[in-house]
Amino acid sequence: xxxxxxxxDAIDQIQEMFPEAECELIHSxxxxxxxxxxxxxxCTDALVNKVTPKLFEKYQSPSDYLNASQEELEQDxxxxxxxxxxxxxxxxxxxxxxNDFDGQxxxxxDELIGLAGVGRKTANVVTSVAFGEPAIAxxxxxxxxxxxxxxxxxxxxxxxxxxxxxxxxxxxxxxxTHHQLIFFGRYHCKxxxxxxNDCPLxxxxxxxxxxxxxxx
DNA sequence: AACTCGGGGCA
DNA sequence: TGCCCAGAGTT
Numbered sequence: 001x002x003x004x005x006x007x008x009d010a011i012d013q014i015q016e017m018f019p020e021a022e023c024e025l026i027h028s029x030x031x032x033x034x035x036x037x038x039x040x041x042x043c044t045d046a047l048v049n050k051v052t053p054k055l056f057e058k059y060q061s062p063s064d065y066l067n068a069s070q071e072e073l074e075q076d077x078x079x080x081x082x083x084x085x086x087x088x089x090x091x092x093x094x095x096x097x098x099n100d101f102d103g104q105x106x107x108x109x110d111e112l113i114g115l116a117g118v119g120r121k122t123a124n125v126v127t128s129v130a131f132g133e134p135a136i137a138x139x140x141x142x143x144x145x146x147x148x149x150x151x152x153x154x155x156x157x158x159x160x161x162x163x164x165x166x167x168x169x170x171x172x173x174x175x176x177t178h179h180q181l182i183f184f185g186r187y188h189c190k191x192x193x194x195x196x197n198d199c200p201l202x203x204x205x206x207x208x209x210x211x212x213x214x215x216x
Numbered sequence: 217a218a219c220t221c222g223g224g225g226c227a
Numbered sequence: 228t229g230c231c232c233a234g235a236g237t238t
Contacts, residue, residue, distance in 0.1 A: 080222090
């Protein structure tokens with residue numbers, strides 16, 4: 001596994017590749033962000049952003065989602081996929097916010113995770129982006145990159161990956177690192193065909209060396 | 217731990 | 228065309 005210093009070196013190099021990486025989801029308040037992140041499960045931010053402008057114009061509060069029929073909400077988010085479960089979860093989530101949190105998006109991770117459709121990743125993004133609470137949301141990209149670079153162990157669970165990242169990266173960099181790892185994973189260190197032959201991190205990457213050896 | 221949801225993106 | 232995907236819930 002990489003040491004703290006090696007990890008930070010790697011993050012520095014990734015930052016040079018994606019200096020302006022940040023959350024791309026369109027939102028103007030915590031509630032909109034929460035909805036956008038819930039919608040983003042298993043699809044890209046760009047896809048969610050095609051739907052949310054109209055969606056947020058039509059539904060501005062939790063009660064607006066509750067007043068719509070489930071079928072109507074499904075139609076409004078149909079183009080992003082998984083729309084049935086997402087519509088159902090959003091209505092349950094809206095009800096919880098009204099009944100249990102006085103209409104406000106809760107600010108702690110534990111409270112957020114209790115909401116329908118909100119898992120550890122969504123909770124981390126919301127606390128981090130909306131409430132400035134440092135967190136590293138481990139999605140499939142962050143997990144894959146962390147394992148390929150040996151920042152963590154191959155067999156680590158998502159929770160262990162998160163703990164390792166938080167231990168090795170200074171807290172003031174958590175938020176930036178999160179987005180940089182995602183961009184790196186999405187556009188360069190891709191799941192299927194990573195660009196190992198054009199990667200500044202190849203020297204310190206076990207997986208990349210293995211991969212190139214196997215090819216040639 | 218494995219399975220499911222699902223339309224869009226991309227090779 | 229066919230395969231994969233910025234997850235979470237259920238069994």
